[in-house]
Amino acid sequence: MNAMKLAVAAAALSVVVATTAMAAPTTYKSDDNHTYVRFSYSHMGFSTQEQRFNKVTGTITFDPAAKSGSVDISIDTKSIDTGSELFNGHIQGADFLDTATFGTATFKSTSVKFDGDKPVSIDGNLTLKGVTKPVTLSVTGFKSGQNMMKKEAIGADATTKISRTAFNMGKYVPNVSDDVTLSIAIEAAAP
Secondary structure (H helix, E strand, C coil), X not given: CHHHHHHHHHHHHHHXXXXXXXXXXXXXXXXXXXXXXXXXXXXXXXXXXXXXXXXXXXXXXXXXXCCEEEEEEEEEHHHEECCCHHHHHHHHCCCCCCXXXXXXXXXXXXXXXXXXXXXXXXXXXXXXXXXXXXXXXXXXXXXXXXXXXXXXXXXXXXXXXXXXXXXXXXXXXXXECCEEEEEXXXXXXXX
């Protein structure tokens, strides 16, 4: 009888341990080659200008079973890529990003909303040019699975709109749009 109780207890314990292990959140590190922050705005109504930051790092914690997660992204503002060296310097100046003083922008999530086991929006704080404002990222695409390197990975596309003037970058408004669309493309893998 004791052997039977011991076997049942061992089986129950193994189920609890397995369930706990499956439900544990996973932390992923961004892939430098597949993670970018882009932004776009109207240039005097003539065209939509699109630029990106080439150096973005981040960590994502994801637990689909608990429907929880977090996002922490750091952007090297000096890595701005407008397609023009002259304009790269202009946008890094004090009127806009002021990269000499504020070399890093960050996004830190405060909550993640799910639909089923997929995130659909991420609330958080964006710090840009020393100003922190709450923003909501709409997740427009999400995938979780094994990447080409056979590692557990996740990837997402997310977007939000911000006001340049809210971040002390209002030069040339309204000729150059105050509204800026931020888009984040991130791929991240577990260690």
